Amino acid sequence: MVWTKDADSGTWTDEYDGAEKVFYGMSQAFKRLNREHGSVYTICRITGPAGSKPLGEEFRQAWKRLRFDFPALTVFEAGGKKTYLEPTQANIETWAKDTFWVDDEAEAAREVVPNLHLRKLPCLVFVSRSSEVLFHCSHWRIDALGACMVLDRLFAILAELVAGSQLETPRWELENKHLSPSLEDAYGCPKEVTLATEAKAQEIRQRNFDVAYPSAGLKYQGDQTTLPGVHRCQTVTFGKKVSEKLIRACKSRGFSVTAAVHAASAASVFESDDFGCDGYSTVVSVNLRPFLPPTSTYACGTYVTGITHTLRRSRDGGGDNNSFGLWSRQLTSGYREDWEPKAYLDALREVYRVHGQTMVSLLGSRPAASNVTVSSLGVIDSYLRRDHGKVQVEAFHLGSAIMGRQPTLYIWTFGGCLTLSVDYNEAYYSEKQIGDLLHSIRSCLGKELGVDMSPLG
Template sequence: MVWTETAPGVFQEDFSGVEKIYRNMSTAFSHIEKEHWGIHCVCRIHLGPSFRNRHIVSALREAWIALMTEYPGLSVVPNGLSKVFVVPDVQAADKWADQTFFVESVGNADSIIANSKPRDLPGLFYLPCSSEIVFLSQHWRTDAIGTSMLLDRFFSIVGQPQDLALSQGRRPEVEKISPSLEDAAGSPENEIPELQEFARQYIDNFHMKAVNAGGLPYRGDSATLPAKTSHQDMVLAKDSTSALVASCKRRNISVSAAIHGALAHTFFSFASPEDQLVDYTTVTAVNMRTYLPWPYNSKAHACQTYVASITPTVQKTSDFCESALALTQEYKTWHTEKFSQSLRWIYRYHAERLFAPRPPGLPPSKPPSGVTLSSLGVIEQYLAGDYGDALQVDKFRFGVSMMTRQILLYVWTFRGQLTLSVNYNTAYHEDGMARDVLSRIVATLKKELELELEAVRL
């Protein structure tokens, strides 16, 4: 797909297949002024000595404008099923900052996230009382890894005024807007029967496994409307994190696979005695950036959604190490070149299945209420955290707003500490239920890996 200039300095492009899915999901609850899967990232910053003679709010706002100059996708807005980009001059860039940069002297990060409403632009909030930066974005615009890379560049600009000076006077260019996942992967637009058949089989299998994956108990019924999005976090101490990593290495399993296996055992522990569930399948996010050609696998293309999903299965009868070994292998081998080549058709068929109208007279299906998993790895790969003597990031949290009965488990390591964070909606799950999920995961890791883990709830 290409951007078309519809007026001087005004460009338009259709959403790609994967972008349409994220766009439609984000607007599914717009009638009650809520956004599903709205991205948020919270970073607590510590200012260094080079900030003694600088005005922090001005520095943050100027760096935010500079970031948009480098990543003009931050100023793209939706128009139906198309995206619109207007090349901003200095005055338009300043107006964009008025619409997207905020200083919040009251409230906290959680209240900003919980009370946010659907928007067409991203947002950056500075909270002076807690020294926190809160980044909000639509999921069709970027993903977790992309968010981390965007904020890394933002903090670099804040810490290096010379970078800011270089950006001033530049105008964003449409050529700098990152292409969709399908285009970045080189998925052909013409009909190729072999790729179409692969895509159909992939989506048929994906939906069969995802729909039949079972679920956790939830409050309310199919008519209960969502309330506020919330989260519960559990952080391992540095020594415990190191011990967990070492134990996984000795067993030739990845940390992500160990947590995935513990999540499966946790899921089984919630099943009622009459539940005949024989295995556990969950939708798992996977980073596509690793498999994209240069330059799309670099930080230059942070402002785009380059993530896919797979559906690994854990057999109920398998022991922990057996399932973790199988998951480790699946994480290594799930991707093929044919998958990348079929992406355009995969997302076309996926959208058809997701948004197809229900046939008249068919009873509503039971809403899914499983736990989906996204492991971000070591955050310092994408967000350094140290920016000379200007500032440091000493706290990181990522999540998405949840408006359905599903729980989303994010896992990452930052500053040597592993974090487990569950995102959920308070209309369907109590805080105690979310904490219980985390506690059972950690308890399983302790038992199966024979560890003494020190975990703190935040």
């Protein structure tokens, strides 16, 4: 799609592209309950010297400057289209007022997250008591790594301000040059449907909806009519030594840490599954930025897709964990090769069109899925630096607001420490259930890899 400008009003509009339509539709699924599914939030605890201005004011100035680099932060939905207003002194101030504030009451940023639903625009909150910065954004606008890139640039600007530097005044009339393209436009995906793209879209449909069904899943609370409650999160972080040992153990066995955690999660689900399914299917997020032309504007955009992987239960009497090594190697190979990246990206528009149609056609005809989505962010330090001179990022957390029965398992390292974090909804899972899931994953990894998986603190 292409941004077009109304010369009289200075308003730019663009249609939602395929991936954006899917993510936007998912985000609005619980609108009647004043809930938003899938929104991304990132929390960083920072340290920095006291400047001549309160840190909240410095953040406000940095946030205003950041929008010039990433004007997609100002884009909103109007009339079913993405809408962008050319900057004026008045609307810049209005945008800053609507999207940034200091919270002096909350003890921690996680207390603020459950209240951030269905916002017209992304927001930035400085929680003064914990010295935490919370960035929140709808998933149709951004993905997890993009959120990290946005904060990296924000902290770089903030570091200049607290050091007393004078920021260069942006040429605001050029801000629109930095508007992010959709995933399909960024890649250059053809708009014309060909036999090849149609065949690829049907192949992906079969993979997602036929091969992947039925699937083992977590036992959830309530039934098909149970409405979502509050989003929750549980996290376990391992120290550097444990993390290094785990990474070495995986490497020596020929598979990735992500694959090992995914396999351990599958073993846990199979162990608790009451339905006796032979297959366990789950979506794994794939960062598509390596396949796109390099440009800094790609921080604000949903440049990610999900590829479904299916594992088969062992029936040889040796238990489920005896499949751990096989699963881990299968997944490592599958992550890299079996979805055929070029053919998939060439067919993106058709893939998402067919996906959307299939989702609508199956609505209510199958039991709600309760498998665990896997999202591996890799080394966060590659996207969000810890050291910004006078501003230091001491701690990092990322998650998404889950309104459905499929928890999301995030995997990342930051400062050399591995973190496993599960976002879920309290209407469907208890704190104990998710705690048991994380404990089971830790136990499986420890047993299969010979590493003491004791967490920090």
